[in-house]
Amino acid sequence: MKALRNSFREISRYPSAVFGLLIILAIVGLAIFTVVTIPYDEAIRFWRGAEDTIYKNPRNAPPVWYNWFTKNDLPASFDVTSEDTEEFTKTVTPREGGNTYDFSYTFDYSYDTPPQEIFLYIRSNYADKNPFVAITLKTPSGEEIKVSDFGATSRSFNFRFNQDEGLLKRLSRLHGRTITNAMQGLFTVLKSDPPAVDKGTYTMDIKVTGFEPETDVNLELVMHGVVFGPFGTDHMRRDLTTAILWGAPIALAFGLLAAVGTSVLSMLIAAIGAWFGGWVDELIQRVTEVNMILPYFSILIMIGTFYSRSIWVILGATIALNIFTGVIKADRAIFLQVKESTYIEAARAYGAGDWRIIVRYLLPRIIPTIIPGLVSAVPAYVFLEASLALLGLGDPTIPTWGKVINDAYQNGALYKGMFYWILEPATLLMITGLGFAMLGFSLDRIFNPRLRGM
Amino acid sequence: MTTEANAEPIKIDYGKSAAASTFKRIGRFMAMRLVLQLITIVIGLYITIMIANMGGYVDTILRAEITEQVNMEVAAMTANKQVSTETRMQMAADMIRMREKTAGLDQPFMLRSVRHLWNALRLELGRARFMISDHGSRMVKNIILEKLPPTLLLMGASQVTLFFVTLFLALGLSRYYGSFWDKLVVTLSPTSSIPAWFYGIFLILIFAAWLKVLPFGGMASPNPPQDRWLYFLDVLKHLILPASSLFISGFFISVYARRTFFLIYSSEDYVDMAKAKGLTSRDIERKYILRPTLPTIITQFALLMVGIWTGATLTETVFRWPGLGTTIFRAVQIYDTAVIVGTTIIMAYLLAITVFFLDFVYAIVDPRVKVGGGSN
Numbered sequence: 001m002k003a004l005r006n007s008f009r010e011i012s013r014y015p016s017a018v019f020g021l022l023i024i025l026a027i028v029g030l031a032i033f034t035v036v037t038i039p040y041d042e043a044i045r046f047w048r049g050a051e052d053t054i055y056k057n058p059r060n061a062p063p064v065w066y067n068w069f070t071k072n073d074l075p076a077s078f079d080v081t082s083e084d085t086e087e088f089t090k091t092v093t094p095r096e097g098g099n100t101y102d103f104s105y106t107f108d109y110s111y112d113t114p115p116q117e118i119f120l121y122i123r124s125n126y127a128d129k130n131p132f133v134a135i136t137l138k139t140p141s142g143e144e145i146k147v148s149d150f151g152a153t154s155r156s157f158n159f160r161f162n163q164d165e166g167l168l169k170r171l172s173r174l175h176g177r178t179i180t181n182a183m184q185g186l187f188t189v190l191k192s193d194p195p196a197v198d199k200g201t202y203t204m205d206i207k208v209t210g211f212e213p214e215t216d217v218n219l220e221l222v223m224h225g226v227v228f229g230p231f232g233t234d235h236m237r238r239d240l241t242t243a244i245l246w247g248a249p250i251a252l253a254f255g256l257l258a259a260v261g262t263s264v265l266s267m268l269i270a271a272i273g274a275w276f277g278g279w280v281d282e283l284i285q286r287v288t289e290v291n292m293i294l295p296y297f298s299i300l301i302m303i304g305t306f307y308s309r310s311i312w313v314i315l316g317a318t319i320a321l322n323i324f325t326g327v328i329k330a331d332r333a334i335f336l337q338v339k340e341s342t343y344i345e346a347a348r349a350y351g352a353g354d355w356r357i358i359v360r361y362l363l364p365r366i367i368p369t370i371i372p373g374l375v376s377a378v379p380a381y382v383f384l385e386a387s388l389a390l391l392g393l394g395d396p397t398i399p400t401w402g403k404v405i406n407d408a409y410q411n412g413a414l415y416k417g418m419f420y421w422i423l424e425p426a427t428l429l430m431i432t433g434l435g436f437a438m439l440g441f442s443l444d445r446i447f448n449p450r451l452r453g454m
Numbered sequence: 455m456t457t458e459a460n461a462e463p464i465k466i467d468y469g470k471s472a473a474a475s476t477f478k479r480i481g482r483f484m485a486m487r488l489v490l491q492l493i494t495i496v497i498g499l500y501i502t503i504m505i506a507n508m509g510g511y512v513d514t515i516l517r518a519e520i521t522e523q524v525n526m527e528v529a530a531m532t533a534n535k536q537v538s539t540e541t542r543m544q545m546a547a548d549m550i551r552m553r554e555k556t557a558g559l560d561q562p563f564m565l566r567s568v569r570h571l572w573n574a575l576r577l578e579l580g581r582a583r584f585m586i587s588d589h590g591s592r593m594v595k596n597i598i599l600e601k602l603p604p605t606l607l608l609m610g611a612s613q614v615t616l617f618f619v620t621l622f623l624a625l626g627l628s629r630y631y632g633s634f635w636d637k638l639v640v641t642l643s644p645t646s647s648i649p650a651w652f653y654g655i656f657l658i659l660i661f662a663a664w665l666k667v668l669p670f671g672g673m674a675s676p677n678p679p680q681d682r683w684l685y686f687l688d689v690l691k692h693l694i695l696p697a698s699s700l701f702i703s704g705f706f707i708s709v710y711a712r713r714t715f716f717l718i719y720s721s722e723d724y725v726d727m728a729k730a731k732g733l734t735s736r737d738i739e740r741k742y743i744l745r746p747t748l749p750t751i752i753t754q755f756a757l758l759m760v761g762i763w764t765g766a767t768l769t770e771t772v773f774r775w776p777g778l779g780t781t782i783f784r785a786v787q788i789y790d791t792a793v794i795v796g797t798t799i800i801m802a803y804l805l806a807i808t809v810f811f812l813d814f815v816y817a818i819v820d821p822r823v824k825v826g827g828g829s830n
Contacts, residue, residue, distance in 0.1 A: 016641060289490075293498045293809060295801030297767060298782065299505055302798055305786055306511055379647035387649065387768050391786055405655075409772075414655070414663050415670065422655060430648055437644030 010446050017442030023435030031249035038245060046242040047399040054237040058116045058224035062420045063232040063240075072112035075225035080105060082219045090218075098131075098210040101217050105206075109140075110199045114187035116224040120206070122157040123218045129211035133159070136207075137186060140200025145186060146170065152208075161186070232420050234404070235411045243399035244424055250400050251382045251432055254315055258381035261319040263374040266327045271362045273328075274335030275354060284328065291324035297387070304393035311385070311395040318384060327373060331366060338365050368447050376440030379433035386429055401425035480817050487813050495806045496575065502802055503570050506795045512570045515580040515792045516557055522581070524549045579796035584788050585781075594796035598781065602800075604673055605777030609766055611693060612700035616708060617755060624712035625739055631717060639709050646707030651768035654699035658772070661695060668695050671774035696773040700766070712751060719743050749820040756812040763805060 011017045038046075046053050056079045067074055080088045082103055091102040124131050135147035148164045161167065161182045171185030172178050179185035188195040208217045231240035273284040296318075303317050338344065339362070347357050388394055389402025390409065408414075408421035506512050528546045537545075554560060558569045573579070579594035587597040627636045661668040669675070674688050719725070720743050728738050770779030778797060785793035 016644070020644075286494075290494050290497045290501070293494055293802060293805045294501060295763070295798055295805055297763075298798035298801045299502065301767075301782060301786060302506055302794055305789065305794055306506070306791070307508070376647070383647075383649050383652065387651070390651070390768060391771065391783055393786065414658055417663065419659060419663070422659070426652065426655060430652065433647050434644055437647035441644050 007446070011442065014442040014446065016438045017446075020435045020438030020440075020442065023431055024439060027248055027252060027432050027435060030245070031252050034245040035249050038242060043242050043246045043399060044397055047238065047246075047397070049236045049238045054233075054239070055119070056222050056224075057233045057237040057239055058226065058228050059233065059237050060235055060418060060421075061116070061224075061226060061228035061233045062418070063230055063424075064227045065230070066227050066232070066420060073110070074113055074227045075109070075111040075115045075223075077115075077223055077225040077228045078107070079220070079222045081221075088219070088221065094213075098129075098212055098215065101208040101210065103206040103208065103219050104203060105221055106201060106203045108200070109187065109197075109202050111225075112197055113226055114181070114183040114197060116226060117183060118161045118224070119222040120159040120161075121220040121222070122152040122159065122208070123220070124152060124155060124157075124208075124210070124215055126155065126210065126212055126215045130154075131211065131215060131217055132209045133157075134207045134209075135159075136205045138203040138205070139186075139198050140202065141189060141198055143174075143190060145174065147186075231424055234407055234421065240404065240421070240424065243404045244401070244428065246399045247401035247404070247425060247428060248432075250311070250398060251385065251429070254311065254385045255378040255382035255432075255436070258315060258318050258322070258384075259374050259377040262322040262325075263327065263370050263377065265319070265323045266325070267331050267363065267366060267370055269323065270328045270331035271335050271358050271366075274332050274339055275358050275362060281332075284324070284332075288324040288326075288328050291321070292326070294321065296321040297384075300384075300388060301391065301393060304388060304391075309393055309395050311398055311400075314385075314388060314393075314395075318381065327370075330373075331370065334366055334369060335362060338362060372440050372444035372447055374440075375436055375443055378436040378440070382429065382433055382436075401429050405429075483817050484814060487810065487817075491806060491810045491813070495802065496571070498802050498806065499574050499799060500567070500571050502798055503574055503795075504567060506798065507567060507570065511791050512795060513559060513566070515795065516559060516570075517554065518583065518792075519581045520553045520557060521550055524553060574799045577799075579799065580792045582793050583790045585785060585790050585793050594792050597793060598778065598796055598800050601776060601778050601781045604775060605766065605770065605779065608693065608696055608700070608770070608775055608777060609763075612697040613704075613759060615697075616701050616704050620705060620708035620712060621751070624709050624716060625744065627709065627713045628716035628720060628743075629735070629739075636713070639706060639713065642706045643710035644706075646703060646705070648703065649768065650700045650703035650766075651772045653702045654696060654769050654772040657695045657699050671696075671772070673776050692775075696769055696775050699773075700769055711754060712747075715747050715750065716743050719747050745819075749816055752812055752816050752819065756809060759808050759812070763801065763808070 011021070056077065058077055061077070062074075064076055082088045082090045085105075087107075088103065088105045093100045093102070120133075120135065122131075122133060130151050130153050132149065132151050134149035137145045137147055139145065147161065148159070148167050150159065164182065167182050168179055168185070171182060174190055175185060175188075176191050184195060187197055189198045204221065206219060208219075210217060229239055229241055231244045233239055269284060273281040299321060300314060300317055304314060307313065344357060344361055347361050352360070385394070385400060386402030386405065389400055389406045392406060392410075394400055394403040394406060402425070404425040405422055408418065408425075411418075411421075413419070413421040503512060524546050528542060528549065532542055532545070558566055561569070577595050579598070581592045582594050582597055585597055586592055587600050589596065589600065591597065627633075627639060630636055658670055662670040669692055671692075673692050674685065675692075678688055679685050720738075722742075725738060725742050728742050733742075766777070767779035767782055769775070770777045771783040774780060778800065781793065782797045784790075785797065
């Protein structure tokens with residue numbers, strides 16, 4: 001206990017160690033928060049990008065904070081339902097042969113660009129005769145634009161403003177020029193050149209006429225802005241929040257398991273070699289030499305393409321290929337020294353067996369010396385997973401930071417200026433890597449007497 | 455305190471025989487290493503092939519090659535004859551069976567794997583399924599060897615600069631131990647845990663996407679200049695970013711590791727002795743610090759290089775540099791098994807050659823091999 005406290009005091013003298021430790025704690029905190037708030041199955045479902053998880057999301061939208069860096073104020077997305085949103089009013093007027101529903105939603109729009117798209121979901125429980133819908137939009141400058149009228153021909157009907165040819169034609173007539181984007185036409189001042197956004201209060205009136213008395217109708221209005229959420233969305237309209245958050249526990253699990261697995265196994269094998277000597281030691285040395293010329297990254301690529309992309313298979317292969325490395329040689333050198341100590345001789349004198357000596361007397365001596373190496377090795381494995389993902393060999397089912405970078409790269413995010421897409425996962429990867437590296441380097445200086453004070 | 459006495463090291467004329475024996479020693483050392491390295495390569499390649507053939511992929515590559523060849527031959531043989539489709543297919547099937555037997559595909563697994571190993575050692579890597587070399591060849595060997603020069607150019611440019619720049623910077627820093635620059639390097643050394651391709655992404659972002667001063671990637675412009683000199687400049691312009699990212703990624707750790715090493719060695723007694731004798735700091739650095747540390751530094755560099763070969767795959771992919779790495783990337787994208795297995799084998803060869811080459815340099819600079827009757 002006292003030794004532990006002492007080493008903590010030692011660590012606190014190195015600012016980079018403290019800083020690294022804080023980063024690691026923050027990432028671990030983020031990972032725990034993620035695992036608790038977004039269950040694994042939920043994350044997988046989101047990442048698969050089924051329509052019900054992404055319909056509210058615009059495509060390739062930068063995060064909300066992107067607005068802080070741009071001159072233009074870009075519209076955020078919103079989603080309102082007539083059941084849950086109070087401002088989305090619904091008045092039911094009974095009439096002969098059915099009800100008339102008047103929906104109205106008033107919203108402020110003071111952004112500098114039009115939104116991407118507006119969707120209207122009409123959910124009704126009609127039996128035979130489908131209801132009829134008429135939409136009008138009141139603009140701040142007092143215009144009343146008829147958006148469309150149509151029959152909602154299914155129980156959950158989806159109307160997309162941009163796909164209505166009639167609306168485009170009407171808007172073209174109103175503006176006096178060809179309008180190809182309905183949002184451009186609806187949200188700019190009529191006949192303005194260059195198009196200026198009509199800022200102020202908009203009112204969307206939706207009149208639904210039902211033809212069966214027992215029909216009930218509810219609406220959901222979804223506006224796809226240009227920015228979305230804390231992390232933005234990708235080309236498949238998936239909310240990047242899932243991937244960015246879930247990247248943390250996966251990166252940590254992969255990096256730590258690989259680092260611990262290789263370090264512990266290397267140490268054990270080095271101890272066995274050093275203790276037994278002879279052909280065992282010789283064999284371990286030769287295997288290490290062969291392993292050092294094995295192109296382990298290429299072999300991982302081969303395994304990823306031919307056999308399995310499962311992150312656990314790749315993890316196993318990574319550990320297997322990284323046991324016999326220079327670490328074994330370094331550990332072995334220390335074990336050879338320890339082997340000659342008098343306390344080992346004493347253990348032998350009281351009749352301790354080979355394995356008892358290895359486990360009880362050899363291994364504990366070296367554990368402090370392998371910790372810095374272990375911590376410093378974590379970033380390499382975290383980045384290894386990202387590297388494989390960048391080549392398109394990431395686990396397709398699991399959202400990881402590497403996978404996000406791969407998607408971004410494949411879709412030309414750098415060329416098209418969608419920097420958030422790459423910067424978010426890249427920054428997190430970098431912070432995680434730096435945290436472990438800083439702590440590892442400082443630990444190396446603390447535990448390695450030759451480096452003390454250097 | 456610059457007395458001339460004792461400053462001159464005692465010169466012993468070893469004469470011709472000593473030089474010859476040194477040469478012989480290095481020769482013997484190298485021959486031993488060469489044999490060991492060859493054995494290592496053979497075992498390494500064998501393991502690589504075993505991994506590749508676990509799902510029968512090497513067999514499939516061979517079989518596909520035979521089938522294609524036979525089909526072409528049958529088509530040529532029966533081109534001007536009236537032969538029914540059935541007979542033609544029968545002919546092809548017989549020939550394929552025969553060829554597969556000659557190729558040893560009906561033999562047991564162990565024998566087959568030895569055969570595959572022999573093919574791999576001779577770089578007989580089979581034919582690619584989809585990929586074609588720039589000269590129109592479908593031999594995997596040609597596809598890969600064609601991409602080797604760009605990779606070597608990129609690696610050479612970045613690694614040689616890295617080695618010498620960091621070596622001399624480290625020497626300088628070890629002299630000013632504790633200064634601002636020294637502390638800066640120590641503080642920044644963890645940044646080397648970030649791989650080169652990662653820096654590459656940021657460099658592209660800054661210099662290509664934002665400042666628009668350097669190209670996004672590739673090795674030459676879409677319409678490269680005809681003039682040799684201009685072409686060279688064009689390639690140089692494309693080389694800056696990928697080489698820099700490899701350089702940056704290895705920079706701080708190399709300077710840090712070497713500087714620490716020099717510091718450890720400069721606290722040795724014989725360095726104090728040399729100082730007491732009044733040798734110039736230049737002489738002390740060269741003869742008493744750099745000399746004994748060089749073998750270790752080269753070993754470290756070898757390990758770094760081995761790691762860099764891996765990193766280069768991705769750095770090339772990120773920059774679309776037309777080398778081995780990009781070839782691997784493309785092969786993975788279109789699932790060209792023969793090329794994937796081929797590149798892995800070539801990578802094993804390259805690693806072995808790197809290790810061997812550095813061993814050779816090691817033998818030249820290590821006094822235990824060169825002068826003393828070393829135990830190596």
